[in-house]
Amino acid sequence: MRKLALNDEILLKIEKPARYIGGEVNSVMKDSEKVDIRFAMCFPDVYEIGMSHLGIQILYDMFNRWEDVWCERVYSPWVDLDKIMREEQIPLFALESQDPVKDFDFLGITLQYEMCYTNVLQVLELAGIPLMAKERKKQDPIVIGGGPCAYNPEPLADFFDLFYIGEGETVYRQLLDLYKENKNHNGTRQEFFERAAAVPGIYVPSFYDAAYHEDGTLASFAPNNTFAPETVKKQIAVDVTDTYYPRKPVVPFMKVTQDRVVLEIQRGCIRGCRFCQAGMLYRPTRERDVKMLKEYACQMLQNTGHEEISLSSLSSSDYSQLKELVTFLIDEFKGKGINISLPSLRIDAFSLDVMEKVQDVRKSSLTFAPEAGSQRMRNVINKGLTEDEILEGAGQAFEGGWNKVKLYFMLGLPTETEEDMRAIPELADKIARRYYEIPKDQRNGKCQITASTSFFIPKPFTPFQWARMYSNEEYISRAAIVKHAFHDQLNRKSLKYNWHDAEITVLEGVFARGDRRVGKVLLEAYRLGCIYDAWTEVFDYGKWLKAFENTGADMAFYNERERKADELFPWDFIDIGVTKEFLRREWERAMKGEVTPNCREQCSGCGAAKFGGGVCYEGKN
Amino acid sequence: MKARIKFRKYGVMKFIGHLDVMRYFQKVMRRGEIPIAFTGGYSPHMIMSFAQPLGVGVTSDGEYFDIELTESITSKRAVTQMNKVMAEGIEVVSFVEIPEDKKQSGMTITAAADYRVTLSESAKSAETIRRIPSLWKEKAANFLSQEKITVVKATKRSEKEVDIKPMIYDMQVGEKEIYLFLAAGSENNLKPDLVMSAFLDFMGKDKDKNPMHFHRMDVYAKNPKVPADSKEAHVRGKGLVTLESLGREII
Numbered sequence: 001m002r003k004l005a006l007n008d009e010i011l012l013k014i015e016k017p018a019r020y021i022g023g024e025v026n027s028v029m030k031d032s033e034k035v036d037i038r039f040a041m042c043f044p045d046v047y048e049i050g051m052s053h054l055g056i057q058i059l060y061d062m063f064n065r066w067e068d069v070w071c072e073r074v075y076s077p078w079v080d081l082d083k084i085m086r087e088e089q090i091p092l093f094a095l096e097s098q099d100p101v102k103d104f105d106f107l108g109i110t111l112q113y114e115m116c117y118t119n120v121l122q123v124l125e126l127a128g129i130p131l132m133a134k135e136r137k138k139q140d141p142i143v144i145g146g147g148p149c150a151y152n153p154e155p156l157a158d159f160f161d162l163f164y165i166g167e168g169e170t171v172y173r174q175l176l177d178l179y180k181e182n183k184n185h186n187g188t189r190q191e192f193f194e195r196a197a198a199v200p201g202i203y204v205p206s207f208y209d210a211a212y213h214e215d216g217t218l219a220s221f222a223p224n225n226t227f228a229p230e231t232v233k234k235q236i237a238v239d240v241t242d243t244y245y246p247r248k249p250v251v252p253f254m255k256v257t258q259d260r261v262v263l264e265i266q267r268g269c270i271r272g273c274r275f276c277q278a279g280m281l282y283r284p285t286r287e288r289d290v291k292m293l294k295e296y297a298c299q300m301l302q303n304t305g306h307e308e309i310s311l312s313s314l315s316s317s318d319y320s321q322l323k324e325l326v327t328f329l330i331d332e333f334k335g336k337g338i339n340i341s342l343p344s345l346r347i348d349a350f351s352l353d354v355m356e357k358v359q360d361v362r363k364s365s366l367t368f369a370p371e372a373g374s375q376r377m378r379n380v381i382n383k384g385l386t387e388d389e390i391l392e393g394a395g396q397a398f399e400g401g402w403n404k405v406k407l408y409f410m411l412g413l414p415t416e417t418e419e420d421m422r423a424i425p426e427l428a429d430k431i432a433r434r435y436y437e438i439p440k441d442q443r444n445g446k447c448q449i450t451a452s453t454s455f456f457i458p459k460p461f462t463p464f465q466w467a468r469m470y471s472n473e474e475y476i477s478r479a480a481i482v483k484h485a486f487h488d489q490l491n492r493k494s495l496k497y498n499w500h501d502a503e504i505t506v507l508e509g510v511f512a513r514g515d516r517r518v519g520k521v522l523l524e525a526y527r528l529g530c531i532y533d534a535w536t537e538v539f540d541y542g543k544w545l546k547a548f549e550n551t552g553a554d555m556a557f558y559n560e561r562e563r564k565a566d567e568l569f570p571w572d573f574i575d576i577g578v579t580k581e582f583l584r585r586e587w588e589r590a591m592k593g594e595v596t597p598n599c600r601e602q603c604s605g606c607g608a609a610k611f612g613g614g615v616c617y618e619g620k621n
Numbered sequence: 622m623k624a625r626i627k628f629r630k631y632g633v634m635k636f637i638g639h640l641d642v643m644r645y646f647q648k649v650m651r652r653g654e655i656p657i658a659f660t661g662g663y664s665p666h667m668i669m670s671f672a673q674p675l676g677v678g679v680t681s682d683g684e685y686f687d688i689e690l691t692e693s694i695t696s697k698r699a700v701t702q703m704n705k706v707m708a709e710g711i712e713v714v715s716f717v718e719i720p721e722d723k724k725q726s727g728m729t730i731t732a733a734a735d736y737r738v739t740l741s742e743s744a745k746s747a748e749t750i751r752r753i754p755s756l757w758k759e760k761a762a763n764f765l766s767q768e769k770i771t772v773v774k775a776t777k778r779s780e781k782e783v784d785i786k787p788m789i790y791d792m793q794v795g796e797k798e799i800y801l802f803l804a805a806g807s808e809n810n811l812k813p814d815l816v817m818s819a820f821l822d823f824m825g826k827d828k829d830k831n832p833m834h835f836h837r838m839d840v841y842a843k844n845p846k847v848p849a850d851s852k853e854a855h856v857r858g859k860g861l862v863t864l865e866s867l868g869r870e871i872i
Contacts, residue, residue, distance in 0.1 A: 002709070004633060007745035009832075012678050017636040025648075025708045253637045253645055253708075305648030305706070337665045 005093035005100075006081075014080045018254040019047035022073075022095030025251040026303065028060070029096055030070040036180050038104040039063055040094045040141065042074040043112070044119035045534065050075040051250070052258030054312060055147065056110060059168045061246035069176060072096040073250075074107070076119045077126065079538060082531065085126055092126035101127040105179065107141040108164075111149035111156070114511035115504060115534040120145075120159065121526040131523065133161050133206060138189060142179070150203075151234075151281055152460040154570040155514040155522060157205035161193065165574055166201045166235030167267075169244050174199050194227040201235035204228060208573070210516050216557050218515060218568045234281075234576045238613035240267055241289040245296060248303040260308035260341070261300040263293055265325065269314035270599035270615055272606075273371070274382045274590050275410065277459035278314055280578050283606060284614030285599060290321035294328050301338065308339040317346035318600075326354050334358070347393030352400055365404035365450075366397050372413060373423030379593045380415055382463075382586070387427065394431045398438055403447045405431055410456040411478045411499070414467045414590065421478055424451060425486040425495065432491035447494050453482060454500035457509050460571040461578065463586030469509045469559040475502035503541040504533065510558045515570040518558070520551045579607040622690045623721055624699070625868045627714045630681045634710025639674040645711070646686065652706035655699060658689040672727030672864060673734060673805055673840050676812070680747075683734075683839030685727045685864045687719060696871045717868030725867070730842035731806035733790060733861045736813040737836045738799040747834035750797060757824070758794040764823045765792060772819045785811055785819065790855040792816070802857055805840065839863045 004011070004021055011017040032038060041060060043050030050056065056073070063071030072094035077085060085092070091100040101107055107127065109120055121131055129143065130136050136143075145156060146164040153163040164171070175196060182192040197204045207228035211219045223230060237243045249261070268285035269278065297309055309329065313319060329340050340358040345351040347366060355364070370385055372378045378385060394405055409424050428451045435447040455475045458467040470478075479499040486497045510518055525547035532538040548555055563569075565584065572580065582605065589596060596604055599615045609616035630642070637645070647667055650657045659665035668689035675681055699716040707713070719725060742749035764770070770786040788811040791802035803811040813835050821828050841861040847853055854860035 002633065008678070008747055009744040011636050012744075017677070018638075018641060021633045021636055023633055023709055025652075025706065251648060253641045255641070255644065302652065305651035307647065307651070337659045337667070339664075 002098060005090065005098040010081070010084055010088075014084070015078060016047075016254060018252070019075065019078065020081065020095070022098065024253060025305075026248040027073075027096055027250045028064040028070070030064070032070060032097060032099065035070040036068040036183075037070070037106065037176055038099075039069055039071040039106045039108060040074045040101045040104040041071050042101075042107060042109045042123055044076050044109055044116045044123050045532075046078050047075045047252075048254065048256040051252050051256045053110065053112065054258075054262050054264060055168065057246050057249050057262075058244055059108075059172075060250070061248075062169060062172070062244040065244070066173070066176075068180070070096075072104075074101055074123065076122055076532070079532060082122065082126070091128050092123060101141065102129060102139075104141045105183075107143045109143065109145050109160075110147040111145050111153075112147050113534060114149060114155075114508045117156065117511060117522050118526045118530045118533055120156065121523065122531045124159065132158055134158075136161065136189070142189075142192070148277060148281060149512075151277075151574060151576065152513065152571040153203060153205065154210075154516045155511050155518045157516050158519045158523075160205060161189075162196055163203040163205065164201060164235075165203055165232050167237050169237040170235040171199050171201050175202060194225065197225065197227045197229070200233050203232045203574070210570070212515075212517075216554075217563075218570055221568065221570065221573055231573055231575045234574065236282075236286075236577075236611055237267075238286065238611055240264075240286045241292050247296065247299045249300060251304045251306070258310070259306070260310050260339075261297070261304055261306045262310050262312050263297055263300070264288070264312045265293060265316065265319045265322075266313045268614065270318055271315055271384065272382055272586075272596055272598060272604070274380070274463040274586055275371070275413070275456060275459075276314075277462050280461045280583070280606075281576055282314070283576075283578055283608035284611055284616045285318070286614040287319060287321070290325050293325055297329060298332070301333070307337060308341060309333070310341040310343065312343070314344065315346070316342055316344050317348075317351065323350065330354075330357055347390075347397060349396065352393075352396055356400060364402070365406050365448075366394065366402050367406045367408070368393070369408040370427065371408065371410050372420065373409060373425075373427050374420045376593060377413060377416060377420040377423070379595050380590045381410075381413060382590070382596055384595065384598065387430070390427070391430060391434050395434050395437075398435045398443070398447070401444060403435065403444045405447070405449045407431075407449065407451040409451060409453045411453045411482065412456045412470055412475060414456075414464060416478075418481060421481045422485045424453065424482050425489050425497070428486070428495050428497075429489040429491050432489075432494045435494075436491070448496065449491075449494055450496045450498065451486075452498040452500070453479065455502060455505040457505060457512055459512050460569065461574075461576055461583070463583045463590055465513070465569065465583065466563040466565070466567075466587055468562040469506065471556070471560065472502045472506050475505060501536065503544075504536075504539065506555060506559055507533070507541075507544055510553075510555055513569070514558055518553060521547050521553045524551050577606075577608040577611055582606040622693055623687055623719050624690055624871070625685060625687050625715075625717050625719045625727060625864060626699075626703075627716075627865045628684050629712045629714055630675065630684055630710065631712075632680075632710040634708070635678055635680045637710075638677050639671070642675075642684075642711075643669070643671060643686075645708075649703055649706060650688070653699075653702040655688070655702065656691045656694055658691045670726055670728050672731050675837060676814075676835075679835045679837060681837035682714075683837060683863065683865075685840055687727045693871060699871075715865055716871070717865060718871050719868040727840075727842075727864050728807070730867075731840055731864070732804065732808070732843045733802060733841040733855070733857075734805040735791075735800065735802040735838045735841070735857065737838055738801060738813060738817060739797065739834050739836070741832045741834055744832035752797060753794055753799060757799075760824050761792055761794045761799075761820065764820050765789065767823075770819055772815055774815070785816065789816060790861070791857070802855075839865075842867060 063069045144162040145160045150163045178195045207225035213219045266287040268282040428449045458464045528543040672685040696716045703713045740751040769784045774783045788804035793800040844862045847860040
C-alpha cells in the first residue's frame with residue numbers, strides 16, 4: 001500500500017483531504033527505480049482547479065507513455081495545509097508517489113493566468129527549491145514553465161530555469177533526451193541549459209540580458225550566451241489528429257470544476273477578436289478528425305465512467321464537422337444517461353435545436369458574449385456579432401421556451417466612450433423587450449437577463465498590446481455608469497448586473513505586459529504573505545500595494561500609457577508566427593473601426609501560414 | 622430486479638467522504654458495465670441507495686448499497702467487473718439479489734452495526750496499534766452497569782441529552798481491540814466515537830491523549846424470524862443479521 005506524505009492527524013484536520021492522497025482511478029504508478037526521469041507536473045492552484053485543466057492531462061498521458069519517464073501531479077496546497085507544511089517543515093510532494101518534489105528531475109509549472117504567480121513561489125518554497133533560478137544547485141529539479149502566460153515569461157524570468165514556448169506535444173522528447181545524455185555524462189546544469197537553448201521553443205531566461213531606456217521602456221533584449229538564439233519560435237502540433245490525447249484521464253474522487261470527459265475538438269480560432277490572446281497564440285486553427293473524436297469520446301467515457309462529456313474549443317460553432325459529431329454523441333449516449341455539454345456555441349437554429357435535445361430548457365440559460373454594448377465598439381474589437389444576430393438568436397430561444405440569458409461584456413476597451421458603456425444596459429433591455437413581445441399566455445413567466453462585465457486587460461501578442469489601461473478608480477467609475485444606466489431601463493426588473501473586481505484587474509495588467517523588473521514586486525508580495533490571489537477570499541490588495549511601494553515599481557508605467565508604435569516589448573523575442581506587423585495593422589484598423597474578416601472568409605496574412613497546416617491550407621490540397 | 626453490493630473501504634480511501642464514495646460508485650457502474658437502471662424524467666439518475674454513511678477516517682469491511690438492475694448479471698461476473706475498475710482502497714466483496722419490496726432496502730432495514738476500535742500510539746497513524754490498558758476491561762463492566770449512560774448529542778439544530786445505554790448492544794474489551802455492537806439506522810443511531818468518548822469520560826481520561834481508530838465490521842438488519850421482544854432481538858447472528866445474508870447469490 002502507498003504511504004502518504006501527510007499523517008492521519010493532518011489529513012483529518014484539513015479541508016478536503018482527497019486533494020492530497022492521489023491514488024485516483026487512471027493515475028499512473030511506476031517504479032521510481034526503473035525510470036530515468038521523474039517529472040513533477042504542477043498546476044499552481046488548488047486540486048479542483050488544477051485537475052480540471054486539459055493541457056496537463058494531455059502531457060501527463062504523453063510523458064507516462066514513455067517508459068523512461070514517470071510524470072506525477074502536484075498542486076498548490078490550500079491555505080490550511082500550506083500553514084501546517086510550513087510549521088512542520090513537510091516538503092511539498094507529488095500525488096502519485098507522495099515523494100518530495102525536490103527529488104525530481106523536473107518541476108514543470110503550467111502558467112494559465114497571471115494571478116497564480118505567487119502560487120508559483122509558494123510551490124517552489126514548499127518544495128524546498130531556491131526561489132531564484134541562479135541559486136539552484138545540481139541536486140535541484142530543473143524548473144520549467146509553459147502555458148499561455150509563458151508567452152510573456154519576463155515577470156517570472158528570475159524564478160524559472162527554462163520556459164517552453166508552444167504546445168507541449170512537440171519538443172519534450174528531444175529535451176528529455178538531452179537531459180538524459182547530459183546526466184549520463186555527468187554534465188552540469190549550465191551545460192544542460194546550453195544544449196536546451198538549441199531546442200526550438202525552449203527559452204533559457206538566464207541567457208538573455210535586458211537593458212532599459214531612461215523612460216523605463218526596453219532598449220534592448222539580447223542573448224548573452226552563444227548557444228541562445230535571438231528569437232524563440234513557438235512550437236505547435238500541426239497535426240492535431242495523429243498526436244497525444246488521453247484515452248484514460250485521471251478520475252478524481254472529489255468533485256472538481258471540470259467533472260467530465262473533455263474532448264478538444266480543435267485548437268485555435270478563426271475569428272480574430274482583437275482583445276483575445278488565445279485567438280492569436282494558437283493560430284493557425286487546426287481541427288481534429290471527427291472519426292478520431294468519436295472513437296475517443298467512446299473510450300474516454302468507458303474508461304472514466306463520467307456522466308458528462310464536454311466539447312472544448314475556443315469557438316465550437318466553427319468546427320466544420322460539428323453537426324456530425326454532435327448527432328453521433330446524442331444518438332450514442334443520450335439514452336445512457338450521459339449529458340452532453342457544448343460551451344462556446346454561437347446561438348442559432350442549429351445550436352438551439354441541439355441544446356433542446358441535450359439540456360432542460362427551463363433550467364438552463366443561454367449565453368451570449370457580445371463583449372461590447374455598441375456596434376461601434378464591437379467593430380473596434382472585431383467581434384463579428386451584430387445586434388440583429390443577438391436579438392434574432394435570443395428571440396428564437398425565447399420562443400423555444402428559454403427565459404434566462406447571460407451576457408458577457410468588457411469595460412475599458414480602447415476608444416470606449418460613455419455612450420458605449422450605456423449601450424450595455426440598452427442591449428440587455430432590448431433583449432428583454434424581445435421577450436415581452438411574446439404574448440403573455442405563450443411565455444414562461446418573467447425573463448431574467450444577467451449582464452456581467454469584466455475589465456479589459458491588454459495581453460501580449462494581441463492587436464491591443466499597445467493599448468492603455470486605467471486606474472482602479474477609473475474602472476470603478478465606469479462600472480458605476482453602467483450600473484446607473486441599468487436603473488434607467490424600461491425592463492430594469494428583469495435585468496441584473498454584475499461586475500468584476502478592479503483591484504485584481506490592475507495587477508493582472510502589470511504581470512501580463514510586465515518586464516523582468518516586476519519579478520521583484522512579485523517576490524515582495526509573496527514575502528508579505530500573498531498567495532491564491534485569484535481567490536477573492538484570500539486576495540489582499542493592501543499587501544500588493546505595499547509590495548509596489550517597497551520595490552519602487554510604478555503600476556502606472558505598465559498600465560496607464562499607450563505604448564508607442566515602435567516600442568520594443570519584453571516578449572518580442574518570441575516568434576508566434578503571427579507577426580508584429582499584422583498585429584499593428586489590426587490595431588490601426590481597430591482605431592478606424594474597421595472589421596477584419598475571419599480566416600475562412602479571407603486570409604489577412606497574419607503570418608501563421610508558415611506553420612504549414614491548419615485553416616491556412618484548407619481546401620488547398 | 623434489485624441487487625445489494627457489499628464493499629470494503631480501507632487504507633487511504635478512509636479519507637474519502639460519503640458523498641464522494643457515492644459519486645465514485647456511480648462511475649464504477651459505468652466503467653464496470655453493470656446494467657443499472659435509471660430514473661425517468663429529463664435528467665435521469667442511477668437508482669442507487671446507500672445503507673449507512675461512514676464517517677471520514679473510519680475504515681470498513683461491511684459497507685452496502687442497493688441498486689436496481691435492468692437485466693440480470695451473475696454475482697460472480699458483477700464482482701469481477703467492478704473490481705477490475707476499482708481504485709486501491711475499495712473492494713467489492715459481494716453482489717446479491719434482494720427482494721423487490723421497498724421496505725427491504727438497505728437504508729430502511731439497517732438496525733445495527735459493529736465496530737473494532739483500536740488505540741493508536743499516535744494520532745498520526747492508525748497503524749501503530751497500542752495495547753488496551755488491562756484496567757479498561759473492568760472499567761467497561763462498570764461503565765455498562767450504570768443505570769443510564771447519558772451523553773450530549775449534537776443535532777443539526779440543538780444539543781440534547783440522550784441515554785445511549787439501550788443502543789449499546791454489546792461491548793467487549795480485549796487485549797488489542799474493543800468490540801462495539803451498536804444501534805444504527807434511521808430509528809436509533811449511535812456512532813462509535815460517541816460511545817468511546819463517554820467511556821473515556823467515565824474513566825476520567827482525556828480523549829486527545831487516547832487517539833483511536835474505528836473500523837466498521839458489518840451492518841445488520843432485524844431478523845424477521847425473531848420477535849422484537851425476544852431476548853435474542855439484539856444478538857448478532859440471531860435477532861440481527863448482516864444485510865448481505867438477506868440476499869442470495871445470482872448464478
